Amino acid sequence: MKFINAPGARALKLPFSQAVQVGDVLYLSGQLGNRPGTLELVPGGMEAEARQTMDNIAAVLKENGLSFADVFKVTVMLADMSQWPAFNNVYVTYFDADRLPARSAFGCNGLALGAQLELECMAYVGRSR
Numbered sequence: 001m002k003f004i005n006a007p008g009a010r011a012l013k014l015p016f017s018q019a020v021q022v023g024d025v026l027y028l029s030g031q032l033g034n035r036p037g038t039l040e041l042v043p044g045g046m047e048a049e050a051r052q053t054m055d056n057i058a059a060v061l062k063e064n065g066l067s068f069a070d071v072f073k074v075t076v077m078l079a080d081m082s083q084w085p086a087f088n089n090v091y092v093t094y095f096d097a098d099r100l101p102a103r104s105a106f107g108c109n110g111l112a113l114g115a116q117l118e119l120e121c122m123a124y125v126g127r128s129r
Helices: 007-012 045-063 081-094
Strands: 002-004 019-022 025-031 071-078 102-107 117-124
Touching: 025 045, 045 081, 045 117, 071 081
Parallel strands: 071 102
Antiparallel strands: 002 019, 019 025, 025 117, 071 117
């Protein structure tokens, strides 16, 4: 097992690892639409928050030599399920239409920092390394 925290993530002193690799799978902790290195959400509503969340995931993947092409499972948590279409408009732009990961989604009552969404995902390490 390998516990992974980039310097920016370590500086926030949060009580979890940014990602954990077990065998050929990288498990990313839930990502929010916060500005990198801060606990401040980006302004601009669901689409802005979704884009920043996906960019934050992309950064963790890149730090580990991976990309969205390596993601095989995503869990979506939305504070308001009526925002599902706005979220999906952003989400699909990060993946090849023929390689969409398996996905679960649910509405929840309260996310960290008052976020509108949180995403966690799993990526296959073996293909890229």
